[in-house]
Amino acid sequence: MKKYAIGTDVGGSHISCALVDLEKGELVEGTNSEGDVDNKADEDTILKGWADVLSKSLKSINKDELAGIGFGMPGPFEYANGIGRFAQVDKYESLNGVDVASKLKVLLGLDDSTPLRFMNDASAFAVGEAWLGSAADAVKNMSITLGTGFGSAFVDAGIPVVEGDSVPEMGCVWHLPYANGIADDSFSTRWFIKRYKEETGLEVSGARPIAEAATTNPKAADIFTQYGNNMGEFLGPWLKKFDAKVLVIGGNVTGAYNLFGPAFEAALKLQGVNTRITLSSLKEDAAIIGSARMLNSDYWNTIKPIIPLM
Structure with a gap:
């Protein structure tokens, strides 16, 4: 070789x-x-x-x-x-x-x-994390990437799972119905931009300005709480169904995990999800x-x- x-x-x-x-x-x-x-x-x-x-x-x-x-x-x-x-x-x-x-x-x-x-x-992101990254110690794991889109993949023994009863069609979740649209609408940066304008009337280019405002603006902080709670509600059933031992989170929005992570983990706990949550160690x-x-x-x-x- x-x-x-x-x-x-x-x-x-x-x-x-x-x-x-x-x-x-x-x-x-x-x-x-x-x-x-x-x-x-x-x-x-x-x-x-x-x-x-x-x-x-x-x-x-x-x-x-x-x-x-x-x-x-x-x-x-x-x-x-x-x-x-x-x-x-x-x-x-x-x-x-x-x-x-x-x-x-x-x-x-x-x-x-x-x-x-x-x-x-x-x-590819999920395979990398399963091989040499944050999920290397877990046979069954899921990875998500949070940014301009909502990426996801399920991995078993290093191999992406793209069909079967334990995963959605195509082995990803972005296209699944959620709220009044699909998951990608609710967990990509588009959601932050839309929600912030609804709450404040202000336009921003992405999640970062909202995160910076969250330290002094309760409405901005609450948007991240909503995001975390919604994502926990949405992902919980799939983490349980797949029996994922680890969930790896990557993408630009992970820089604000301190703002949405507590609500996300609390929402998973309410559903009895025992998956370990970790941020990507390999990142880019x-x-x-x-x-x-x-x-x-x-x-x-x-x-x-x-x-x-x-």
Whole structure:
């Protein structure tokens, strides 16, 4: 087995990557690379931007040492074949129907035999935390990411669970009904912006200004209490159904966990949920590490059948 893989986290406005030593099971220090991306740009601009960032990490080794590149990629995406399906989602629409894997190989000067592998970005985050992060000591765990979207994944023995009676359809919860919409409406930053305007009449750009106001503004503090209580009410039944031993929380909103965490944990306790709650230890590196793990041949043979289901 070739020793190194590049793990990649593709976001709506950024890309970050690093080398991962598959034998040691660790991120290689000094190989991180990142860049901003305009998701409304044309195909060539986006792919060249991604390739430029990947090339910086790739320079740290000889190409014949590279096992391949893994990507934590937002959907909709044809993960099994590396093809974009970004139709009518207001991001990366120029990549809809594009063979991203083949075009990146050309831009990076990689041999056809070098694999580029893709999984859902929330699943990549969860796999990273289950392999080398906050859930490494738990067989069954769930991870969520709180930010511009509400990411989630269930993991059993390091493998994302995407079907079966113990998890929702697709193995994630963002699309499930909640309140007057879906969960993503209630647990992404959009909810904070909307709720703060309802309470105060003021417009803000995200959750951070509300968190900063919470120390002196009771309405701002109460919004975080509402958020935590609602999320506990929503997640509790799924944590129990899956029998998750650990819940890992990541994403930008975790910086305000002191504001919503007590209400969240209290809501879980009321439901008799015994899942241990922990914040992400890998943070931005979680999806990088998780996506790189797909280049371990034994792991890939196990996970390959579920990739098309993501």
